[in-house]
Amino acid sequence: MLLFLLLVLNSKTNAQIDPALCRYPLGMEDGRIKNDDITASSQWYDTTGPQYGRLNREEGDGAWCPAGQLQPSDVQYLQLDLRHLTFVTVVATQGRYARSSGNEFARKYRLDYSRDGHRWISWRNRSGNEIIVGNVNTYASVVKDLHPPIITRFLRLIPVTDAVHTVCMRVEVFGCPWQDGLTAYSAPEGQTMMAPGYPITSLNDSTYDGVLELLGGLGQMTDGVIGQDDFVPMLQYQLWPGYDYVGWRNDSLGPGYVEMEFQFDRQRNFTSMKVHSNNMFSRGVKVFSSVSCAFKPHLISEWETEPVEFSTVLDDRNPSARYVTVPLERRSGTALRCRFFFADTWMMFSEISFQSDTQPPTAPRAPWIGLPTAPGKCGGTSVLIGCLVTIILLLVVIIFLILWCQYVCKVLEKAPRRILEEEVTVRLSSCSDTIVLQTPPVPPRMSLDPPYERVFLLDPQYQDPAALRVKLPELSQSAECGGGYAEPDVTQCTPHQGFQNSVPHYAETDIVNLQGVTGSNMYAVPAVTVDSLTRKDISVAEFPREHLIFREKLGEGQFGEVHLCEAEGLAEFLGEGAPLPEQDGRAVLVAVKQLRADATSNARNDFLKEIKIMSRLNDPNIIRLLCVCVHSDPLCMVTEYMENGDLNMFLSQREIESTLTHANNIPSVSMADLLHMAVQIASGMKYLASLNFVHRDLATRNCLLDRQLTIKISDFGMSRNLYSSDYYRIQGRAVLPIRWMAWESILLGKFTTASDVWAFGVTLWEIFTLCREQPYSLLTDEQVIENSGEFFRNQGRQIYLSLPPLCPSSLFELMMRCWSRDIRDRPSFSSLYQALRPHAHHS
Incomplete structure (x- = not known):
């Protein structure tokens, strides 16, 4: 209720929606979607009407069932009216269980949607397929992410069958309000870039749901996916080069600009427009030079004659893609027409969003005293007093609700509760699925189906990280469970007798300085190494910065960036014995961490601290700091970079070695190669542990x-x-690799060598799955955090990663030891190295 009131009071929109965070249940299960808003094309009985198609509910006869048996040619649907435009990202479905008496479910289904209730659009995934795989039994919930997401008010779920079947469905949809208000945009169709030495790059709007030539629909520029600095690779989806961008060539458009029109759900008071634009000028792509936006008060009105004009400050030094914010001067309208002028040969957009108020501004009024007022307006004295009283009463209600919520939260924090309150089951389709559940022994039973394992419902509280404290009540600090960073020999943190059903708080306030100023990881080190530092502490040589040639940006943080560069003359500069790969006449590739000019003094000190830490590392299996550029700004550190890139990308592009891979020249690795990699990682971590360094992101x-x-x-x-x-x-603030983190790191903020051992076990699991999937891929991030609570309670309900198909059982036992609940039961890196070394083909 409080959230609703605050949303009503604050009518400003939040643009740049993130599909990964927009995953709230929209109200089928909890009843916020009313029965009147759920309709269907038909129903078998009154007790299987559309109002009974709610996920995990058993009212009526347990589900919505269309009339009769479904034929392959039938189009029966369950329709939801979400009452306002909504960004829908996830759909969950079940069959009819009816307290074990039902046996009907939809094996496949598709989605139709409409923003106005008249024009219906068939949803298709990014590969053009409109069929979604549904359920395999009557009770298990199957959760499907929608790629791309849907912006809609009305949604139809249409069961699909290949043979005559009786089908029934229960559903829930997930997403968040589409507060941008944009209902359609139009633009010239995107074009194809063909240049010698580069792949053919198609820059069309491939998910656009309007008619041809981009009229009357929405597409990639409103799907929440931001394109990379290099427009050729795809950010998330392995489709075709240039997929994340819509682009146009200057000489193919006569006027020298791209004209786009935007239509909105109602008249709005626009404050700004944000356009995510590519700026890879080495390929002839730049941010638009200027933009001119005209406004239309109503859809049937003429365009206003005075546009808003904005000139962009062009950047020919940094090729990073970026958001350009265009101020719209609080102009009102229901439609905009913007002309984006070219600054180079190409212009490419990946996302456009708007900030606005839903109410247009009113004209200034004369003082109300003594002036006649129209009936019903807050202009006269009595009416004005009534308006003020209403506002005061509303504020009193809000304050009361805030105090009441604080009281309830305190009560919940004190009361022990189970973190995993509700459960559903899903089928594990193959031996490569990623979770195994440790459960107490049960008597065997005969079954023709493979076993089912437990995962957890999406919970709306977990969409807000601040609400995690309600799920994970704060445990009183004790000598055994201290927060912050600890030395590798930290004692085991054992829960007190009264807290077996609670868990410590989620340590978001304890996990500080995890991320370095350039966005990379920062090692945790003993306190003696973090004193105040100056340039005099730096033991590596100063390299001429003009000899560093930029290749691409690898990443960035709050105050710095990481670049891939060529270092001219670096081998001669470092002399004999330099830790550099064989060059074969080619320039040396290095990674350069650079501090930005706007960095704070604390960031500069942290950067110098990181240089000193890196300068202490000297091991064949640890990246070396080669040289620095600190005599002038910007401060830089130069480290090794390996030409084969990172292990994740390397393994994901290879198959396990076999006769077939040899015959067809398929890139492959052998089991011996994988073991050799594991040994080297163990060796490098053994070296870090010997220095009491904690990596924290292995x-x-x-x-x-x-x-x-x-x-x-x-x-x-x-x-x-x-x-x-x-x-x-x-x-x-911080970002955490929670799928690689030990439970005590997530819950208590403790990062030790023992938590690095846990991450090493997950890294081994990645290696022997050839990095084909993310750890715990069937769990959301919030469910991974929930699972850490089960490790804390240690009641046999925690979920482990499963045995990879390529992994010997003896090695998997070693992984399981790395994931021991108690810190002292985990092996040391020295013992891991000794256990793995005999099995590798290199010593």
Whole structure:
């Protein structure tokens, strides 16, 4: 209720929606979608009407069932009216269970949607397929992410069958309000870039749901997916080059600009427009030079004659894609027409969003005293007093609700509760699925179906990280369970006798300085190494910065960036014995961490601290700091970079070695190669542990390879957009690799060598799955956090990663030891290295 009131009071829209965070249940299960808003094309009986098609509910006869048996040619549907435009990202379905008496479910279904209730559109995924795989039994919930998401008010779920079947459905949809208000945009059709030496790059709007030539619909520029700095690779989906951008060539459009029209759900008072634009000027792509926007008060009105004009400050030094914010001067309208003028040969957009108030501004009024007023307006004295009283009463209600919520939260924090209150089951389709459940022994039973394992419902509280404290009540601090960072020999944190059904608080306030100023990881080190630092502490040589040639940006943080560069003359500069790969006459590739000019003094100190930490590392399997540029701004550190890239990308592009791979020249790796990689990572981590250094982000994305498959552990993964989905963001501050983190790191903020051992076990699992999937891929980030609570309680309900198909059982036992609940039961890196070394083909 309080959230609703605050949304009503604050009519400003929040643009740049993130599909990964827009996953709230929209109200089928809890009843917020009313019965009157659920209709159907038909129903078998009154007790199987559309109002009974609610996920996990058993009213009536347990589900919505269309009349009669469904034929392959039938089109029967369950329709939801969401009452306002909604950004829909997830659909969950079930069959009819009816307390074990039902046996009907939809094996496949498709979706139709409409923003106005008249024009219906068939949803298709990014590959053009409109069929969604549904249920395999009557009770298990199957959750499907929609790629692309849907912006709609009305949604129809249409069961599909290949033979005559009786089908029934229960559903829930997930998403969030589409507060942008944009209902359609139109633009010239995107074009294709063909240049020598580069792949053919199609820059069309492939998910546009309007008619040809981009009229009357929405598409990639409103799907929440931001394109990368290099427009050729895809951010999330392995489709075709240039997929994330819509682009146009200057000489193909006569006027020298791209004209786009935007239509909105109602008249709005626009404050700004944000356009995410590519700026890869080395390929002839730049941000638009200027834009002119005209406004239309009503759809049937003429365009206003005075447009808003804005000139962009062009940047020929930084090729990064960026948002350009165009101020719209609080002009009102229901439609905009913007002309974006070219600054170079090409112009490319990946996302456009608007900030606005839903009420247009009113004209200034004369003082109300003594002036006649129209009936019903807050102009006269009595009416004005009534308006003020109403506002005061509303504020009193809001304050009361805030105090009441605070009281309820305190009560919940004190009361022990189970973190995993509601459960559903899903079928694990193959041996490569990623979760195994540790449960107490049960008597065997005969079954023709494979076993089912437990995952957890999406919970709306977990959409807000601040609400995690309600799910994970704060545990009183004790000598055994201290927060912050600890040395590797930290004692086991054992729950007190009264807290077996509670868990410690989610340590979002304890996890600080995890991310370095350039966006990469920062090592946790003993306190003696973090004193105040100056340039005099730096033991590596100063390199001439003019000899660094920019190749591409690898990533960025709050105050710095990581670049891939060529270093001219670096081998001669470092002299004999330099830790550089064989060049074969080619320039040396290096990674350059650079501090931005707007960095704070604390960021500068942290950057110098990171240089000193890196300068202490000298091991064949750890990335080395080669040189620095600190005599002038911007401060830079130059580290090794391996030509084969990171281990995650390397393995995901290869198959396990076999006769077939040899015969067809398929890139492959052998089991011996995989074991050799594991040994090298263990060796590098053994070295870090000997220095009491804690890495805190060990994963295949942070292991780099050269041509001889030599691995060097790095810290670049956190800063790279390619791996952004591997990190969980806490309220816009730190980002955490929770799928690789030990339970005590998530819940208590403890990062130790023992938590690095846990991450090493997950890294081994990645290696022997050839990095084909993310750890715990069937769980959301919030469910991974929930699972850490089960490790804390240690009641046999925690979920483990499953045995990879390529992994020997003895090695999987070693992984399971790395994931021991108690810190002292986990092996050391020295013992891991000794256990793995005999099995590798290199010593």
